[in-house]
Amino acid sequence: MRKKLVLILFFLVLLPVLSGCWDKKELNELAILTGLAIDQAEEGYRVTAQILNPAEIAGEAQTNRVAVSTYEATGDSLFEAIRKITDSSPRKLYLAHLRIVVLGKQLAEQGIEDTLDFLSRDHEVRTDFFLLVSEEKDASSILKVLTPIDKIPTNKLYQSIESSQKNWAPTLGVKLDQLISTLISEGNNPVLTGVYIEGDTEFGGSLQNVERIPSPSLLKLQNLAAFKGDKLVGWLTESESKAYNYLTDNVTNTVAVQSCTGGNVTIEINNSATDIKVVEENGQPKVKVTLTSEAAIGEVQCENQFLDERTINELEASFAKKKEKMSLDTIETAKKWQTDIFGFGEKIYQQKPKLWQRVKENWDEEGFVNLEVDVKAEFNIKRTGTIGESFQSDGED
Amino acid sequence: MKKGIQLRRVKVQKKQQQKEQQQNNTDKKNKTPIPLSTNIDQNIQTIKQDLGNSADIVIRKMNIGSSGNDQIAICYTNGLVDTKTVQNVIIKTLLVDIREAYLQNENKSKLSELFENHTLPGGEITKVTDLDNSKHDLLSGNTILLINGESVGFSIDTKGWASRSIEEPSTQTVVRGPKEGFVESLRTNTALVRRKIKSEDLWIEQIQIGQKTKTDIAILYMNGIVNQKILDEVKTRLKRVQVDGIFEGGSLEELIQDETFTPFPTIYNTERPDSAASNLLEGRVVIIIDGTPFALVAPALFVQFLQSSEDYYQRADMASFLRLLRFVAFMLALLIPSSYIAVTTFHQDMLPTTLLVSLAAQREGVPFPAFIEALLMEIVFEILREAGVRMPRAIGSAISIVGALVLGQAAVDAGIVSNVMVIVVSITAISSFVIPEYNLAIAVRLLRFFFMLLAASFGMFGIIIGLIMMVIHLTSLRSFGVPYLSPMAPFNKEGQKDSLIRLPQWALFSRPKMIAQDDYIREETPAPEPKNSEDLKGEGE
Structure with missing residues (x-):
């Protein structure tokens, strides 16, 4: 028993010498x-x-x-x-x-x-x-x-x-x-x-x-x-880059600006979700993109802009329209370069694997360039910030 | 080679000699006791001779009786007896009160009978008939009364020597809880426990260990709760002990513990009567040694060393938190220096970049590798600590000045050690002070160096290997047959209620199963169910 213990102790003492700390690196x-x-x-x-x-x-x-x-x-x-x-x-x-x-x-x-x-x-x-x-x-x-x-x-x-x-x-x-x-x-x-x-x-x-x-x-x-x-x-340009992030669902928080009479209205987007659906039409894939965003009004410079339900609906529609256009423009740019940066092809593969087998040949050059993409944007303005009406509109005229 | 053989021969010879000596010893024991002589002078002469005319032995001869013909002698050891009792009570009785008894003694019975039945005061009086017993009693603080013409003497209990009064224990201190601690006197200590447990089931057996010191040792247990097998094992192991002397539980512990080659203590010790009493109620055996305030408790479990008696006096949630904290501190004290070495010399990728940069900045210009640096600081700290314990109290403050200022600050300023290392050593030190039992804390001190060595050679891998080895070792340990790691391994669900955490008192209805095997269910107290306040109102009105 004692002999064994002495041996074990002996080996323990030898340990650092034998290993030589071969891969040790001091901080300095x-x-x-x-x-x-x-x-x-x-x-x-x-x-x-x-x-x-x-x-x-x-x-x-x-x-x-x-x-x-x-x-x-x-x-x-x-x-x-x-x-x-x-x-x-x-x-x-x-x-x-x-x-x-x-x-x-x-x-x-x-x-x-x-x-x-x-x-x-x-x-x-x-x-x-x-x-x-x-x-x-x-x-x-x-x-x-x-x-x-x-x-x-x-x-x-x-x-x-x-x-x-x-x-x-x-x-x-x-x-x-x-x-x-x-x-x-x-x-x-x-x-x-x-x-x-x-x-x-x-x-x-x-x-x-x-x-x-x-x-x-x-x-x-x-x-x-x-x-x-x-x-x-x-x-990509700045707005294209932003549209890219919308399309690939990478936006967590950003701002969007839209002009109105007398200035701009800016909203803060708090939540954005992208839904991509692939449908088959005449044997060809078609991609339907739905962008839903939740937003709050961040800055208002417009004249006579009363923030009632009607104007907010109008705002929502105009922001949606702008976003749709921006997205389509970006897709056009990518089509020009013949590169599917949005991963539409991957989405087709995930949702319609059989269809993908037919179209994957030369996808970037042919399939993607000819791909029909539908973008639908929805805005939902939920808050108007800490004040309702802009105080500017009251004082004017 | 030749030398080895010679050495072995010498050893063998020594062993034979020892055996012979042992036989001699046993012969001595077995030889028939020398009876007291009827001649008082001869008895006195023998006692004086056997004790080498020691200066503290007092022998007083006197003549008593109406005629003054009857010779008696009292012998006592000065300092061990209560002088007041001897002088005011015994001598007064023998010289004065005895006369009346003489006058009434019409039957002319023997002097010894007279003493025994009528006149001798004192609670504990035993007859002695042989010399050995009388010498032993004399040296334990009794007063021996010898009578001329009779081969019978009396041993009167007059023990009373200077002893420390009951004070607050210096170890295992509590904020809330009893503040009395054991003292050096065995009788006081058993009384302290008896005062906590008034049950007739508290049995105290007394034996003597130490061929020269004849130290009194009391074995306390709760009859009916204690596991008979464990009790028998404790007694057998105690009886096997053949040493010259026992002065502290620590030396006895080494002679009766299960495993010698382990840093972990397998017998618990306590200075607190309440802790001893609660251990008794859990079915453990408490061994109290005369001459030391530390009582041994067996069997002991690993978790016990991280528990404090205050855990039961504070609220259950706080107690649980503190217990978990102690386990964390245990791991910190064990692993912080080694983890630091492993991470900074092998696994720099485990650190966030900013932390790595600050650590690297600290280490710029430090001449030693992290391992040497850590070893240096830890050893210096251990030296400081040892110096602090052994130094006379009066110069204690010098240590803190030298330690804190010179070694801490100056070493960093001089660029010999890095600031981080000082922090590491400090955290380790503070964590090790959290462990409530000193003998586990010193085990951690020792193991820390072992882990540092492993970390320096193999990094985190080495630490994990070390931990695995430690756990395997812990599971192999037994304390009087009880697995050291229970109730974790072997797992016991009931035991979990009072190991890492402590549940409320009403939930603790079982004793540790591995210890009190036969009778491990206590009386059950239902959880308090207060009547709601509406009802109480109604009663009041």
Whole structure:
């Protein structure tokens, strides 16, 4: 008994020596990577990595050094390029905290599938980062801008994607797993949000950028980039992006504006639901989209606008009409690019699988382009805010 | 190789010697007791010689009787007897009151009979006929009365030595509940329990352990509730003990516990009479040792060490919350440093980015790996704690200054340890103080280092392996045959009412099933059903 115990103790003491803690990484041996920009190089990829300087972000004695720094390397493959960064970076890159991947415009036009392989294969990388497409020529420049308020620029991007998606519809946060599942499903094509630098790019990377109100250069999210397969084919406008989100049921909260006599009336949409029904007509699929929204009046500038039941009904109808038109226009744009970004094909597959077997051949080029889509929008204005009538209308004339 | 054999031979020889000695001892025990001589001087001489003329033995010879011809002697140990009783009562009786008895003694009966039937005051008087018994009684604080011409003496109970008065227990303190604690005197302690349980079923058996110390040990149990098998097991184990001396329950505990190679205590100890009494009512056996305020309670369950007697005096909901809190604190005290090591050296991806950044910022410039850093701080803390316990009270405040200021703040400022590590160590320390039983708390202290080692080698995986090993070990433990983890494993539904949580008193109608196996249902008290206020009004009017 005692002998056994001594042996066990002996082995326990040996444990740390034997294992040698082979995959242990102390916190101060890590280069925490939060942003990655991938550009097309002449051969292979040019990768820009944004690495945090923890002492500057959360340390006790903060100096006037920058909170993040970027390192660049070029390689035949993405993995090679990332490993090559160790040439210049003081520590090994730690990929688990990746928040944002910015894809270069050129790369996106060429196709992104090859790029995604490493990101989904590597064990360190998680799938919960957002992918963006740079509207600039160069994705790396996006990572070279310092941001006010949030010291970590990629964190700023991550949070503005989340908040703008929630409160302002024209952007869409796409994470790696979502992107891949859209890519591999039939009858659906991905979109990614675009990002660009507003203002002077010269100051972006220096501390001067955050020493002024307003910052000379700012990172901005804007609009959606439509892909056909894995290739970028075009950019949606702001209203098209919003319509896209309505059609794909991604809106949680946004505002809509409609002009009226003397100004505009703005409503806040709190709840939006999209219902897509596929029917078969003469052997061809037909898609019926119903958009129902719940809204509250947010701002009224109109003359003689009494908020009674009749006017509210009129408002509802006019908003619905506008939304229907917007949606149809967006679908037209997508048809022009011959890419079914709305996933109508997938809906047909889900609801009428036999029909889908007949039409899936060349879906994007033929089926989708000739697809008849019916959009019906319904608005339901439930509240008028904290005041009923606008006080302006009383005082006038 | 040769050396080994030699060593073994030496060991064997020693064992043989021991055996022989034991035989000698048993011979001594079995030899017939030396009877008291009829010659008083010879008796006195023998006693003096056997006790080595010890300075504290007082022997007083005197002549009594009407004629002054009858010689008697009283012997007592100074300091162990109540001097007032001896001088004011016994000596006065022997010298003064006896005369009357003499005058009335017409039958001319023997002096010893006279003493026994008429004149000797004192509650507990026993006849002694042999020397060994009289010496033993003499050393326990009795007064021995020897009579010339007779081979019979008397042992009069005059015990009365300086002892601590009943105070509030220094461990297991409560906010609400009885504030009295056991003291060093066995008799007082049994009385404290007897005062709580006036039932005739509270039986107290007394034995002596320790070949030199002859320590009195009382075994308390509730006849009819206690499981006979467990009681017999306790008695057999106690009888097996052959040591020179017992001064505290701890040393006795080691001699009678089920498993030696475990950090977990399998016998409960308490300083509180109410806790001892409630354990008795649950069918446990309480062992009170003379000379220590800590009573042993067997069998003990793991959950018991995380319970406080106050749990039964506060409201059930609060008590349940506090119990759960103690379990959480137990886990924290055990796992916080190791989890910190595992997460920061192996699983950085488990942390939110902002937390990772602040932790990384703290660690910038710290020269040691997280494991060494944690080990350093934990060891320093253990040293501080030990110093705090052993130091004279007067310089106690020096420790806190050195500990808190010099080691805490300065170490961080000097960049040797990170701030987070100080927080980790502090949380661990505070959590370990929450565990109400000190002997479980020190088990946690020991296991913590084991878990830190595992975390440093294998990360979270190591911690999980360690936890599994710990649970397997716990399930294998027994306390006097009762599974240590019951009522969790083996699972018992009734037992759940009073282990992790405590249900209201009226729901606790069963005793722990594994302990009081035969008779585990108590009298049932119905839940209170107050009449509604309308009815009460009616009665008033």
